Amino acid sequence: MNKLPKKICALASYRKNQYDRYREISVDKETFSNSYDEMMVSAKSKLKEMENKGFKVVKIDVDIEELIEWCQHRKVTINPESRTKFTMEKLKGMISSGLINI
Incomplete structure (x- = not known):
């Protein structure tokens, strides 16, 4: 029997010292x-939800x-x-470089 591919997802983790800037630019x-x-409480809940799925x-x-640089380069908001x-x-870069195994 073939194994089904694992489901993987990325969860952005923002730095505490950059959170105000993150809100400002979005x-x-x-x-x-x-x-x-407050954001961390929500993120932990989302993490558990995804793991449970x-x-x-x-x-x-x-x-x-x-x-910011990535968005400016692509001319997107x-x-x-x-x-x-x-x-x-x-995430794709981490997988292709072998930092994450699927």
Whole structure:
């Protein structure tokens, strides 16, 4: 019997000292938690939810300045779609370089 491929997803992990800047630069800032600590509670809940659904969750460290540069290079705004693409690109890079095994 063939093994089914593992489900994997990326969860962006933002740095506490960059959280205010992250909110400032995002077009959807009104949807964000008011504080880093509130955001972490929500992120931990999302992590457990995804793991319970059978996903291998990989936390991806996001440097805000790197995200800004990535978006500027692609001429896109910093929004949910671009943040997801950025995070997935980092995950794919980690997989292809062997940092993460599937």
